[in-house]
Amino acid sequence: MNKDNINRRAFLERLGSIGALTAAAGAFPWFQSCTPKATDETKGNVARLGIIGPGSRGLLHIRHLLDIDNAKIVALCDNYPANLEKAAALVPGAKLYTDWRKLLEDKEVDGVIIATPLHLHYEMTIAALEAGKHVFCEKAMAYTQEQCLEMYRKHQQTGKVLIIGQQRMFDPKYLLAMKRIRSGEFGPVVNVRGYWFRNGDWRREVPADHPELERHINWRLYREYSRGLMTELACHQLQNGTWATGMLPEKVIGTGNLVYWKDGREVQDSVCCIYTFPNGVNMTFESVISNKHLGMGESILCKEATIDLPGNRIYREHATYKSGMHHLITDIEKGIFSSTAFAGTSWAADNNRDLHGEVILEDAVPGIEGDGSIELMQTFCNSVISGEQPKDVLEEGYYGSILCLMGDDAILQERTVKMEKDWII
Amino acid sequence: MGDFYFSEKNPRAPIAFCAFDAMHTRFEALWVPDGGCLVYDECRALAERIESEILRMDAIFNRHDPASPVARLNGSRGRVKVEGEELWFLLELGEQFRKASLGYFDIAALSNRGSALQGSSGRSAGASGAAPGAAEDAACASREMPRTEGPWAAEDAADAYGEVPGPGGAWAAEAPFRLIHGSHEIETRRGCILDFGAIAKGYALERVRKILDEAGVRNALLNFGGSSALGMGHHPLGPHWEVRPATPVPCENSALLHTEQAEERGADRQTEAGESAEEGVTPKKVERCFRLLDSAMSVSGKNREGRDHIVNPITGRMAGAKADIVVQGRSAIICEALSTALYAAPSELHKEIIANFGGYTFTALPREALQ
Numbered sequence: 001m002n003k004d005n006i007n008r009r010a011f012l013e014r015l016g017s018i019g020a021l022t023a024a025a026g027a028f029p030w031f032q033s034c035t036p037k038a039t040d041e042t043k044g045n046v047a048r049l050g051i052i053g054p055g056s057r058g059l060l061h062i063r064h065l066l067d068i069d070n071a072k073i074v075a076l077c078d079n080y081p082a083n084l085e086k087a088a089a090l091v092p093g094a095k096l097y098t099d100w101r102k103l104l105e106d107k108e109v110d111g112v113i114i115a116t117p118l119h120l121h122y123e124m125t126i127a128a129l130e131a132g133k134h135v136f137c138e139k140a141m142a143y144t145q146e147q148c149l150e151m152y153r154k155h156q157q158t159g160k161v162l163i164i165g166q167q168r169m170f171d172p173k174y175l176l177a178m179k180r181i182r183s184g185e186f187g188p189v190v191n192v193r194g195y196w197f198r199n200g201d202w203r204r205e206v207p208a209d210h211p212e213l214e215r216h217i218n219w220r221l222y223r224e225y226s227r228g229l230m231t232e233l234a235c236h237q238l239q240n241g242t243w244a245t246g247m248l249p250e251k252v253i254g255t256g257n258l259v260y261w262k263d264g265r266e267v268q269d270s271v272c273c274i275y276t277f278p279n280g281v282n283m284t285f286e287s288v289i290s291n292k293h294l295g296m297g298e299s300i301l302c303k304e305a306t307i308d309l310p311g312n313r314i315y316r317e318h319a320t321y322k323s324g325m326h327h328l329i330t331d332i333e334k335g336i337f338s339s340t341a342f343a344g345t346s347w348a349a350d351n352n353r354d355l356h357g358e359v360i361l362e363d364a365v366p367g368i369e370g371d372g373s374i375e376l377m378q379t380f381c382n383s384v385i386s387g388e389q390p391k392d393v394l395e396e397g398y399y400g401s402i403l404c405l406m407g408d409d410a411i412l413q414e415r416t417v418k419m420e421k422d423w424i425i
Numbered sequence: 426m427g428d429f430y431f432s433e434k435n436p437r438a439p440i441a442f443c444a445f446d447a448m449h450t451r452f453e454a455l456w457v458p459d460g461g462c463l464v465y466d467e468c469r470a471l472a473e474r475i476e477s478e479i480l481r482m483d484a485i486f487n488r489h490d491p492a493s494p495v496a497r498l499n500g501s502r503g504r505v506k507v508e509g510e511e512l513w514f515l516l517e518l519g520e521q522f523r524k525a526s527l528g529y530f531d532i533a534a535l536s537n538r539g540s541a542l543q544g545s546s547g548r549s550a551g552a553s554g555a556a557p558g559a560a561e562d563a564a565c566a567s568r569e570m571p572r573t574e575g576p577w578a579a580e581d582a583a584d585a586y587g588e589v590p591g592p593g594g595a596w597a598a599e600a601p602f603r604l605i606h607g608s609h610e611i612e613t614r615r616g617c618i619l620d621f622g623a624i625a626k627g628y629a630l631e632r633v634r635k636i637l638d639e640a641g642v643r644n645a646l647l648n649f650g651g652s653s654a655l656g657m658g659h660h661p662l663g664p665h666w667e668v669r670p671a672t673p674v675p676c677e678n679s680a681l682l683h684t685e686q687a688e689e690r691g692a693d694r695q696t697e698a699g700e701s702a703e704e705g706v707t708p709k710k711v712e713r714c715f716r717l718l719d720s721a722m723s724v725s726g727k728n729r730e731g732r733d734h735i736v737n738p739i740t741g742r743m744a745g746a747k748a749d750i751v752v753q754g755r756s757a758i759i760c761e762a763l764s765t766a767l768y769a770a771p772s773e774l775h776k777e778i779i780a781n782f783g784g785y786t787f788t789a790l791p792r793e794a795l796q
Contacts, residue, residue: 321451323648324669328455329442333434337660339667339714345726345749346626346652348449 024175027182030393031175034379042070047384050075050109050133052100052124053116054087056204057138057165061113062090064377071381077103080216082207100124104131111161111384114138117219118226122147125162129154134161134387136380140231141401145423148401152425155394161383163376163390164397168236168298169243170379171372173312173361177300180307181244186314187303189245192283194237194299196229199292201261202269221265228267229256229287230408231401237298238407239400240309241275241283244300248399249275249283251418254410260290273407285407312364313357321347398425429472431458431465438661443472447479448487448626450650456637457644457661471640478636479629485512486625488618498619504605504612513609515621515628518758520604522624523738525781526766527774531738534769535618536601623735627723627761630655634757646717652724655757656717665718670790713790715753722753723760725768737769744769747791754785763787 025031032038047070051058054076065071077097078084088096097103103112104127111134114124122142128135135155141148141164155162168174181189204217219225220232242248254273261269269290275283300307306315323342331338379390402423410417427445444453454475458468488495494508507513519532601617604610613619621628626649634657637645644658646666656666715722726749728734733743752764759782767775767787779787 321650323451323453323651324671325442325444325453325455325646325648328646329430329432329440332438332440332661333432335435335437335662337663339669340646341669341671342453342648342651343654343668343715343722343724343751344651344671345724345728346450346650347729348650 024172024179027179028169028175029391030169030379030396031375033382033388033390033393034170034375038382039070039378042382042385045385046070046072047381048072048074048108048110049381049384050077050097050103050106050112051087051094052077052103052112052114053083053120053138054078055080055083055115058083058113058115059087059090060373061115061136061377062087064374065381066090067374068378068381070385071377074108075103075106080213101127104128104133109133111135111380113380115165118231119143119219119224122151125151126154129158129160129162132158132160134380134384136163136165136377138165139235139397139401140227140404141398143227143231143405145402145405145420148398148405149423149425152394152398155389159387161380161387161389162394163380163383164394164401165376166236166239166393166397166400167372167376168240168309169372169393169396170375172375173364174240174243174309174372177307177309177314177360178243180314181300181302182246186305186307189281189300189302191281191301192241192244192299193297193301194234194240194284195286195294196233196237196296197287197292197294198289200289201263202289218265221267223266226267227405227408229269229271229289230273230285230404230411233287234271234273234285234404234407235397235400237285238275238283238403239396240298240300241277242399242403243396245277245279245281247277247279248419248424249277249403249406251276251416252403252406252410253416254407255414256408256411259288268411271407271411273410275403275407307360308357309360311357312360314360315357395425426473427476429469431468440661441468441472443475445476445479447476447483448622448629448649450626450652452476452479452629452650453648454633454637455646456642456657459641459643471636471642475633475636478632482511482625482629482632485509486515486621486628488620488622495619495621498611498613499617502613502615504610507609507611511628515624516604516611516619517606519621519624519762522759522762522766526763526778527770528739529737529770529774529778530623530762530766532619532621532624533601533617534736534738535620536614536616623725623765624758624761626650626653627721627756627758630721630757653721653757653761654717654723655721657719659718665716668715668717668722670713715751715788717753720753720755721757721760722751723757723764725750725752725761725764735765735768739769746772748789749791751788751790752785753787754782759785 025035049065049071051062051073054062055078062073065073073091073094075095075097076084076087076091077100078087079098084096084098088094095106103109112128114121114128114135114137116124116138118140121137121140125135125137125142142151151162180186202220206214206217215222215225220228226232252273252275254271256268256271258265258268259270270288272286273284275285277283296310298309300309304317306317308315324340325342328338328340379393383390406417406419427443430442431440433439439458440455441458442453442455444451446452454472484490484493486495487493488499490496494512498505498507507516516532519530522530523532600614602611602613602619605612630647630649630653633647634655637657642657644661646657647655651671654668659665660667725735726746733745735744736742737744746768750764750767752760752767754760754763763779763782763785764787766778770778772789775787779785
């Protein structure tokens, strides 16, 4: 077992030892589905899974599943041989398919993980649910709001599990922070900021001897398959806003353009949307892929603090003075003669921004191991075994996708797009 | 009222603690309630008295509060009466510190900063065009400050900003203000800004020392924002109070460190029971530490965000020394003024300046040491 394997396993085991998460799980019940206790309840059973689309994200899911005790990957499907070969190398015993419909006919498959291009999510999910499979579908949920709604209805109709890949909902530091935000500890939410800046052409390599695969491999760049930055990047960040405020935005304005990567692609490389909640609070999402200086940011701005979710920090509006006097008091009470640390140039509340912040989750694991992805997979496995839909998880994913699609509509139509009553579930 | 804490968890060392915001920072006081104020209620009343007194000081010396006497002075032109004995006392004291510090402490250092920022060499450095160091030296010499003059000459209109008026009563051409001692008046010029930020906290600490002393408290540690501290008596379990920088200063990294009195601590720290309080501490982890025993200390340097905020009164520019300055001595007021002056002054003048303040020592610490 390599170091990454150990880290992933350790992370899942660690969930049970974070006391504060118990309270967070109470506030956000979907998290209870991936706790060690929930996993113990499935003991002796395994979720037999088929992976449809083991490309980059699909491979990541496979790696996580290989570390989950009650997961068994029994089938793999891709119509791109290179991806299928890579996945098969990781799961030697799995049956291989090139037609996803055939995989859905496989009686040994209890649940499927759909990690295909956006335009396929709807058709595959509907078919899988009708075939009696539990479904994990990557975000964004579907290409249109109507498709999202139909998928939701199909889940209700069949009673099968349906989860959308919103992994931040399972990230322990997000859970802890959101619980505190929702409790009002930091005052009211006054703004939500999300951005994702990269500097790259967002392309994947096309084999030189198969140029006809360009649209197939680089599906994110073409309107037929994807809605670009809004559906591929914005989902997570927009879901943060509904999570933090407990509300749905009622409208969005947006603009987007092709600024730099004018290479024949059909989606924008620069987008900016502003969503407005019923109480007037704005939520912004901005993405540019020709400058990476600002990187990725997801911040909840409250009256008394700014919560940097991926940064695992809370920055108070009014920096608190932390001297060593409290330690001195504790030492005196214990009978210890000690020194106290406070000497420095004058601490000034007016001038001192809270530069260092307060940690949300001590020892949070940075990077992919800490973003909730493995907990999300554990949740899906437990749900496949139990047949029980985790509470609220689909609804959060659904609205995250609806908001992405609304934003792209606003950009394309150059108008304010309002939340339609028909989309409310 | 701000925070208050009273503890008798250690019967041999009961303690009281109060903390509150004042003077744009945080004040903290820890005292051992012996000598007649042993109970919670008495200590709480003492804390209220301390807070009330410091907020009263704040109301006088806060130049950003339009209602304060200092703000009114800054808004005045010509000759006006100084409100209250305490403000007059600090004006006079400020003048004495300015002279003794060769001009590197100045409550009017912010005056005419606009022109300095636009490229002028400052109100006293002249327009020689010489390099800053040379300009400072020239300015210092030209001011002919009467360093040995007795304090607060009684004659009216004399001793205006360090220079004796000429026959016509004229005062130094570039002096932002002058004090008129007989009538407790001040005469200010356009652009004069009086700022007591570099001594008001020290003065407030001395006021608290007096309050505690009158209440019978013998042992206390006072901290004003980390930059000014005063130790009355000693730690209830030790021979003195020990104060470390907010961030440890390993001795092996103190290449720039100059000290005359700073102490080291580490492996020899003892508990009350005589046992090592820090098992495994090696000499390499020894930290810089300052001992207070009926004495005070003050730190001056860049602010905690790393920005300069102390103006060199001679050049009118921001003082940008490489090391922060810690001054120790009996009076918290003098410590504050002196650390400010030494931070602004060129290092080659430090010994000359400190020689004018008997009983005070200084330590120059590398910038990163105090973050």
